[in-house]
Amino acid sequence: MEEDVETRKISSSFLRDHSYATEADIISTVEFNHTGELLATGDKGGRVVIFQREQESKNQPHRRGEYNVYSTFQSHEPEFDYLKSLEIEEKINKIRWLPQQNAAYFLLSTNDKTVKLWKDEDGEWRMGSRCLRAPTMVEPVSPLCRVLVRVRWGSGTCPWVLTLCLSSQVPVLRPMDLMVEATPRRVFANAHTYHINSISVNSDYETYMSADDLRINLWNFEITNQSFNIVDIKPANMEELTEVITAAEFHPHHCNTFVYSSSKGTIRLCDMRTSALCDRHAKFFEEPEDPSNRSFFSEIISSISDVKFSHSGRYIMTRDYLTVKVWDLNMENRPIETYQVHDYLRSKLCSLYENDCIFDKFECVWNGSDSVIMTGSYNNFFRMFDRNTKRDVTLEASRENSKPRAILKPRKVCVGGKRRKDEISVDSLDFSKKILHTAWHPAENIIAVAATNNLYIFQDKVN
Amino acid sequence: MGEEEGLHQTQLLDTMFVRGLKRKCFDGEEDIEGTLAGIKAIPSYNLQRQSLLDMSLVKLQLCHMLVEPNLCRSVLIANTVRQIQEEMTQDGTWQMINTQSTGQASLDRLVSTDILCRSSREQAEGKHVPGYSTFDKDFEGDQAQDNSETMSTASSVQTPRNLQSNVWEMENAQENKGNFQKSLDQIFETLENKSPNSVEDLFSEVDNSYYDLDTMLTGMMSNTKMGHCDGLETFASPTSTASNSNCKSDLNELDHIVEILVES
Numbered sequence: 001m002e003e004d005v006e007t008r009k010i011s012s013s014f015l016r017d018h019s020y021a022t023e024a025d026i027i028s029t030v031e032f033n034h035t036g037e038l039l040a041t042g043d044k045g046g047r048v049v050i051f052q053r054e055q056e057s058k059n060q061p062h063r064r065g066e067y068n069v070y071s072t073f074q075s076h077e078p079e080f081d082y083l084k085s086l087e088i089e090e091k092i093n094k095i096r097w098l099p100q101q102n103a104a105y106f107l108l109s110t111n112d113k114t115v116k117l118w119k120d121e122d123g124e125w126r127m128g129s130r131c132l133r134a135p136t137m138v139e140p141v142s143p144l145c146r147v148l149v150r151v152r153w154g155s156g157t158c159p160w161v162l163t164l165c166l167s168s169q170v171p172v173l174r175p176m177d178l179m180v181e182a183t184p185r186r187v188f189a190n191a192h193t194y195h196i197n198s199i200s201v202n203s204d205y206e207t208y209m210s211a212d213d214l215r216i217n218l219w220n221f222e223i224t225n226q227s228f229n230i231v232d233i234k235p236a237n238m239e240e241l242t243e244v245i246t247a248a249e250f251h252p253h254h255c256n257t258f259v260y261s262s263s264k265g266t267i268r269l270c271d272m273r274t275s276a277l278c279d280r281h282a283k284f285f286e287e288p289e290d291p292s293n294r295s296f297f298s299e300i301i302s303s304i305s306d307v308k309f310s311h312s313g314r315y316i317m318t319r320d321y322l323t324v325k326v327w328d329l330n331m332e333n334r335p336i337e338t339y340q341v342h343d344y345l346r347s348k349l350c351s352l353y354e355n356d357c358i359f360d361k362f363e364c365v366w367n368g369s370d371s372v373i374m375t376g377s378y379n380n381f382f383r384m385f386d387r388n389t390k391r392d393v394t395l396e397a398s399r400e401n402s403k404p405r406a407i408l409k410p411r412k413v414c415v416g417g418k419r420r421k422d423e424i425s426v427d428s429l430d431f432s433k434k435i436l437h438t439a440w441h442p443a444e445n446i447i448a449v450a451a452t453n454n455l456y457i458f459q460d461k462v463n
Numbered sequence: 464m465g466e467e468e469g470l471h472q473t474q475l476l477d478t479m480f481v482r483g484l485k486r487k488c489f490d491g492e493e494d495i496e497g498t499l500a501g502i503k504a505i506p507s508y509n510l511q512r513q514s515l516l517d518m519s520l521v522k523l524q525l526c527h528m529l530v531e532p533n534l535c536r537s538v539l540i541a542n543t544v545r546q547i548q549e550e551m552t553q554d555g556t557w558q559m560i561n562t563q564s565t566g567q568a569s570l571d572r573l574v575s576t577d578i579l580c581r582s583s584r585e586q587a588e589g590k591h592v593p594g595y596s597t598f599d600k601d602f603e604g605d606q607a608q609d610n611s612e613t614m615s616t617a618s619s620v621q622t623p624r625n626l627q628s629n630v631w632e633m634e635n636a637q638e639n640k641g642n643f644q645k646s647l648d649q650i651f652e653t654l655e656n657k658s659p660n661s662v663e664d665l666f667s668e669v670d671n672s673y674y675d676l677d678t679m680l681t682g683m684m685s686n687t688k689m690g691h692c693d694g695l696e697t698f699a700s701p702t703s704t705a706s707n708s709n710c711k712s713d714l715n716e717l718d719h720i721v722e723i724l725v726e727s
Contacts, residue, residue: 086531087531088531089531112531194534195531195533195534213534213535214534241538242538242541242542243538244534244535244538246535263535263538263539296512296515296543296546296547297543299539299542299543299546300539300543303535303539350515353515353518354518356522356536359533359535359536359539
């Protein structure tokens, strides 16, 4: 396309200042599909926006493989539970892609209570079909801001390039000849009393699981009115409740194996072949507590917010409030690697408890080769850890720092004493700007970072 | 209480609370740099622990105002309360609380909770409070300065305002105070009358007391999130933090914008 697209000014009609983010635009989940061609985001308003990677063209090599909006649809609506007199949020908690079959894309999206299976077919939008309706068609929105930056990582040249920055998740709708209300292909409802926190597609591609605070259910994609309960940790007396499920995932290769993490910092690996109800774990991962660090907040910061298998299936990674840990499946008594994400917050725990930040649930991701792990932090910072070289970097996702062709420097937080010029002190961190959701392309060094209502896509720039 | 225990308490102080930076709470071991407030009143470990307990109890209550309380968060807070309670039972201080009359004692507890919540700006104004750090000044940014000023003009025994939910700050100060006393009394009443395992009852309290909260806080009928937030629009602390402020006031605005887009 034209050169001026790259330096085009941000359209002010869609621009939303960071400070006045519309709550509904806050991105709540980000996920690449299995080939990396598509990137899905879900937001608090129940919408799903799917980006598609452009085909590389020889004419414009610097625009290699950038992501543009492909489609968007309203996945969940707010509901009202009349029995409890409570509202059910439409916020999309998780999106998981199914492996591509034929020309169709399938994804699962879930809010607190209901999982939905969506299908859209490439280039073919079905309108008014009886059994299948396509998501609402939208005009692809050109990226409002496109900049190229290079990031220096450590002393080497592992440069990262910001290729896409959307300032708002609001898509442009244009009236269709036939306005079709999007309906999902399958709706898996009424199976969860508590809030769904995870969904995971099984490697058999026939089943998937959904996990809430106290139970995990197994579903078959073809059957929407029935699910099998495979984990139930609800005590007979709710007053005895001290632990909840925080995340769950299937093993990438073994369709009978899955893990789930708890609010007490433990991970359980279960084998579905042993019994119908997997209350007895096959493996139990827990690191003994460090007595020197013990405080009233110890349990809260040990609560695991995310658990992810490595692509190889040999390791699991867990994220708690201050650290990321890598565990070997064969060793249950402690992790093999521990990475400090923002240890400078350890002395601020009381304040973070008071303002509820201590309950923030950060996610973590592996890169395609399992050599680098990434997670978010505050002040729009996110961190990457190279497992082989043991180097780490802190980067910032912010429009202020993204000038065209600028070199983005790694950021550093100053803990105490003298603050250097480019460092930021702990007290200056903005705790309302948190990066909870990130995603890594399955094969290439492309990452998607959600910063409140903005989505950043970084690409490494190979010269 | 031997020396060993004293050391143990100091360690806990260090790990529990902020230390070392100016206008932060004093940990008894390092030099205080700066403020008078830090030197003037050194909060005892017991007071700090009590404040943490109060804060936790309030959080448990507040999370019932929200539409669908986050179970994980509630469980973690309840576990924290249980921990504190167990330690206090071992210390013997738990008995002390039981014997205090609810009237005056509640006020004292309110003060100590309030201390934790006051912004460091108010502390700098020379109020006789321990120099707690609250982080409000830092992360709420300039927009929150107005909030601090509002708070500082209220009566000296204030209810904890900049706790979790923004909706608190809309209420009249006096009304809040009365309601808070009543609610904390209710909670402590529950705790007093039961056995050491009474914290579990918080959950049963929690499940049933939803409608009590409605009477407790007038106008807080939190059946819809949107209902509140109409009034909050002018107030809005845009960069406010992790508060689960379920403010969907802008959703109407968004609908409006989308409507315009579709029509054009």
